[in-house]
Amino acid sequence: MMDMNQYLDIFVEEAKEHLQQLNTSLLQLEKNNKDKAILNEIFRVAHTLKGMAGTMGFFKMQTLTHHMEDVLDMLRNERIVVNPDMVDILFECLDALETYVNTVSLSGNEGDKEFKNVVDALSEILEGGTGNGKPAVSQTKEQNPKENDGTPSEKLRVDLNQYDINVINKAFEAGMNVFEIHVELDKGCLLKAARAFIVFQILEKNSEVIKSVPKVEDIEDERFDFEFTVVAITNKDREFFEKEINSVAEIYKVEVTPVFPQHLEAETTEEKVPDEAEMPAKTANVQEESAQTPKKAQKPKKTVRVDIERLDTLMNLVSELIIIKNSLEANLDNADFDTDSIEYLERITTSIHDAVMKVRMVPIEQVFDRFPRMIRDIARELDKDIELHMFGKETELDRTVIDEIGDPLIHILRNSADHGLESRSERAKTGKPPVGNIYLRAYQDGNNVVIEVEDDGRGIDIAKVRRKIVERGLETPDIVASLSDKEVIEYLFKPSFSTADEVTDLSGRGVGLDVVKTKIEALGGVVEVETAWGKGTKFSIRIPLTLAIIQALLVKIGSEKYAIPLSSISEIVNVKPEEIRMVRNQEVILLRNMVIPVVRLNEILEVPDSIENQKAITCVIVKKGDKLSSFLVDSLVGQQEIVIKSLGKVLSNIKYIAGATILGDGNVALILDVNSLAL
Amino acid sequence: MANNDVEKNNRQFVVFKLGDQEFGVDIHNVSIVEKYMNITRVPSTPIYIKGVINLRGEIIPIMSLRAKFGLPEKEADDDTRIIIFKFNDVVMGVIVDVVSEVAYFDDENIESVTSITNDRSLDYITGIVKHEGRLITLLNIEKFALELMSKDTAER
Numbered sequence: 044m045m046d047m048n049q050y051l052d053i054f055v056e057e058a059k060e061h062l063q064q065l066n067t068s069l070l071q072l073e074k075n076n077k078d079k080a081i082l083n084e085i086f087r088v089a090h091t092l093k094g095m096a097g098t099m100g101f102f103k104m105q106t107l108t109h110h111m112e113d114v115l116d117m118l119r120n121e122r123i124v125v126n127p128d129m130v131d132i133l134f135e136c137l138d139a140l141e142t143y144v145n146t147v148s149l150s151g152n153e154g155d156k157e158f159k160n161v162v163d164a165l166s167e168i169l170e171g172g173t174g175n176g177k178p179a180v181s182q183t184k185e186q187n188p189k190e191n192d193g194t195p196s197e198k199l200r201v202d203l204n205q206y207d208i209n210v211i212n213k214a215f216e217a218g219m220n221v222f223e224i225h226v227e228l229d230k231g232c233l234l235k236a237a238r239a240f241i242v243f244q245i246l247e248k249n250s251e252v253i254k255s256v257p258k259v260e261d262i263e264d265e266r267f268d269f270e271f272t273v274v275a276i277t278n279k280d281r282e283f284f285e286k287e288i289n290s291v292a293e294i295y296k297v298e299v300t301p302v303f304p305q306h307l308e309a310e311t312t313e314e315k316v317p318d319e320a321e322m323p324a325k326t327a328n329v330q331e332e333s334a335q336t337p338k339k340a341q342k343p344k345k346t347v348r349v350d351i352e353r354l355d356t357l358m359n360l361v362s363e364l365i366i367i368k369n370s371l372e373a374n375l376d377n378a379d380f381d382t383d384s385i386e387y388l389e390r391i392t393t394s395i396h397d398a399v400m401k402v403r404m405v406p407i408e409q410v411f412d413r414f415p416r417m418i419r420d421i422a423r424e425l426d427k428d429i430e431l432h433m434f435g436k437e438t439e440l441d442r443t444v445i446d447e448i449g450d451p452l453i454h455i456l457r458n459s460a461d462h463g464l465e466s467r468s469e470r471a472k473t474g475k476p477p478v479g480n481i482y483l484r485a486y487q488d489g490n491n492v493v494i495e496v497e498d499d500g501r502g503i504d505i506a507k508v509r510r511k512i513v514e515r516g517l518e519t520p521d522i523v524a525s526l527s528d529k530e531v532i533e534y535l536f537k538p539s540f541s542t543a544d545e546v547t548d549l550s551g552r553g554v555g556l557d558v559v560k561t562k563i564e565a566l567g568g569v570v571e572v573e574t575a576w577g578k579g580t581k582f583s584i585r586i587p588l589t590l591a592i593i594q595a596l597l598v599k600i601g602s603e604k605y606a607i608p609l610s611s612i613s614e615i616v617n618v619k620p621e622e623i624r625m626v627r628n629q630e631v632i633l634l635r636n637m638v639i640p641v642v643r644l645n646e647i648l649e650v651p652d653s654i655e656n657q658k659a660i661t662c663v664i665v666k667k668g669d670k671l672s673s674f675l676v677d678s679l680v681g682q683q684e685i686v687i688k689s690l691g692k693v694l695s696n697i698k699y700i701a702g703a704t705i706l707g708d709g710n711v712a713l714i715l716d717v718n719s720l721a722l
Numbered sequence: 723m724a725n726n727d728v729e730k731n732n733r734q735f736v737v738f739k740l741g742d743q744e745f746g747v748d749i750h751n752v753s754i755v756e757k758y759m760n761i762t763r764v765p766s767t768p769i770y771i772k773g774v775i776n777l778r779g780e781i782i783p784i785m786s787l788r789a790k791f792g793l794p795e796k797e798a799d800d801d802t803r804i805i806i807f808k809f810n811d812v813v814m815g816v817i818v819d820v821v822s823e824v825a826y827f828d829d830e831n832i833e834s835v836t837s838i839t840n841d842r843s844l845d846y847i848t849g850i851v852k853h854e855g856r857l858i859t860l861l862n863i864e865k866f867a868l869e870l871m872s873k874d875t876a877e878r
Contacts, residue, residue: 363779603763648765688781690764690774692812693870698766703774703781711762711776 054099055148061088062141063412069133070415076125077204086115101153104143110165111136124206132164207253214276221276221302224284228269229293236265238293245287250277264477351442354403361396362686366705368392369683373707396592404439407485410449411436414456421460428478429460435485440492444566444586451559455496455582463500463580492588497581503574505531532572536560569718593687597680600645601652604712606685606704611717613666617659632673639673640722653677667721731829737858738818740787744858751807755821758802784815785866809864816863827851
């Protein structure tokens with residue numbers, strides 16, 4: 044076993060990757076359970092894991108994956124059909140495997156847990172499926188609502204899978220008729236769902252509806268435009284349905300077309316039943332695409348696994364190099380020296396820094412990928428319909444940020460799912476569609492990466508927050524009344540502040556948003572909230588792309604040197620003292636007809652020996668979001684690449700200061716926190 | 723000096739002076755004693771925080787014990803030292819007038835202060851020891867660090 048130890052890390056790393064792939068595929072399977080490519084992918088992952096576990100001697104893991112493989116094989120060969128319960132069990136397998144892998148990474152062995160219930164559940168499926176257990180039709184029915192979740196096309200086509208075709212073929216063998224029935228309601232119809240309901244009553248009394256576009260639930264919830272199409276197996280004839288359905292009020296048109304078995308057989312290979320000639324090509328295309336996409340994703344990139352600590356060491360060395368370079372520059376300023384080689388050195392250090400930075404960049408996908416599963420579980424727990432839309436998964440962030448950003452995002456997402464999105468009934472009352480949406484976006488914005496979590500829920504009840512502030516005794520009613528909405532929202536980020544009346548498992552304990560804020564600020568980022576009552580809430584997290592090394596402008600105030608991140612500087616201007624005017628108790632300067640508030644850094648930073656009353660005052664114009672402020676400084680030192688250092692735990696939350704850096708002469712300069720200084 | 727009388731209940735202390743008063747700190751928490759160096763002032767901090775120094779690439783906050791104890795400030799001279807403390811992951815430095823010695827004190831000779839008073843401001847004082855005819859006050863510097871950090875959270 045000694046020999047195996049060196050492979051443990053590799054095993055854990057690779058297993059985690061496979062489990063992530065499994066997670067993604069299972070979520071896809073849940074949405075689209077007839078896609079064979081997905082099943083094949085899941086099978087492949089289970090198979091690989093089985094092999095890996097076997098090699099390492101993790102027999103419990105091997106047993107579990109072996110059972111999974113058996114079930115998946117049956118699914119692949121269409122001996123049984125995917126249903127939601129089965130997906131649940133597969134998710135449980137995933138959880139069990141994750142537990143194994145985590146145990147392995149901690150202790151080097153797979154632990155004692157057997158996950159017997161999961162293995163039993165798998166065996167049950169195997170036994171239930173191999174015999175001719177459940178009647179075919181009932182299985183189809185279970186599966187019905189999951190199908191055709193795509194938006195209805197113009198003509199509301201009904202796509203039939205292999206299974207449906209089998210059912211239909213059996214129906215023909217039994218001498219039944221199969222019809223595709225297309226119903227159009229009157230455009231002026233007010234009670235669409237009610238009319239559709241009556242039609243369905245007629246259908247269900249006289250036939251077996253095997254397919255419906257849109258889904259039956261959607262029709263019940265009035266989520267359809269005036270038409271719908273069903274496929275029904277019946278012993279009645281075509282005229283009967285035409286007559287019966289036409290007798291319902293406000294029906295505009297009924298089309299009953301027979302579906303024929305030979306027609307179906309011809310297309311079996313496509314697994315779809317086109318009802319018109321133009322269809323086959325289209326469906327085939329779609330099939331091909333969905334079959335190819337996972338293949339492309341599988342194509343392995345050539346990579347080298349590197350321990351993150353080694354990268355950190357490399358990064359530290361680069362930091363040292365830059366400090367030394369700065370010190371060289373400072374020392375050689377007076378000396379007679381070839382400036383070309385110094386410039387060359389500078390270019391190289393900058394390139395090395397960029398390269399190392401890039402090595403450390405990882406797509407945020409890693410973090411995002413676990414959210415669909417989480418949202419799915421939350422949705423079930425809360426009995427809400429939640430759709431998570433993710434954008435910008437490819438956005439890259441520093442590895443350190445990726446490691447830290449997960450927890451705050453989970454907090455915010457849970458918050459949105461729990462407090463943000465309303466219950467189904469509440470949404471219905473306010474005329475919103477029953478499915479609540481959460482949008483998760485990531486994108487790069489200059490030197491920052493922005494991550495947004497937006498929901499279309501009820502929004503933040505500002506009045507309620509105001510009341511809570513008073514109730515909690517945080518402020519007096521007078522003060523609360525004078526606060527702007529934005530300021531009120533800030534209170535949500537105070538420790539132990541929660542507006543939820545009921546504490547749920549998910550959130551509402553008042554631990555959350557304050558933790559989120561602390562975490563994000565520790566990463567040098569900011570959190571902002573926008574909310575519209577009744578419409579939704581948007582949390583925006585803005586974090587700097589690079590954490591360690593930035594370009595900064597060094598300025599002098601009195602005898603002290605400060606660094607201002609170049610990314611937040613918009614320009615530098617000189618003004619005469621008389622150009623600073625007072626407007627509503629605030630000093631401002633006028634720049635190209637813009638009124639820019641003035642921040643006297645020497646006063647705010649309590650610099651003892653600042654030179655006042657100069658003839659020309661240097662103003663560093665900084666931007667905070669889209670607002671500008673003018674920082675008054677004594678003089679400029681120059682632009683420099685600086686290495687950001689933390690002030691340490693004792694001084695971790697000093698106002699106005701974002702960190703410190705070591706200058707070429709070995710002295711420390713403080714980095715100004717533009718966000719807290721700007722007005 | 724007293725290497726030979728190391729016993730189980732003997733602990734080693736760094737002894738330093740502020741004016742005429744002598745203080746001792748457990749050597750376990752002392753990572754190094756440095757000569758005075760240039761300190762960068764940090765704004766909006768308590769008066770006794772003098773600023774930060776660059777100690778071989780690491781930024782370390784520096785506190786003045788004189789300011790903390792309400793003693794008049796004294797210009798740094800050749801004797802002035804910065805004692806760098808390390809408590810778990812918290813590092814901070816303390817400016818003292820002079821470091822006089824490193825000595826072993828027997829636990830038996832350390833008078834507990836709680837027996838004298840209940841004053842909370844004496845929390846930093848862990849005991850008083852009589853050493854070669856002098857009275858040395860033993861300090862728990864970690865309390866200052868903790869106090870600073872908790873103040874920080876309260877202000878937020």
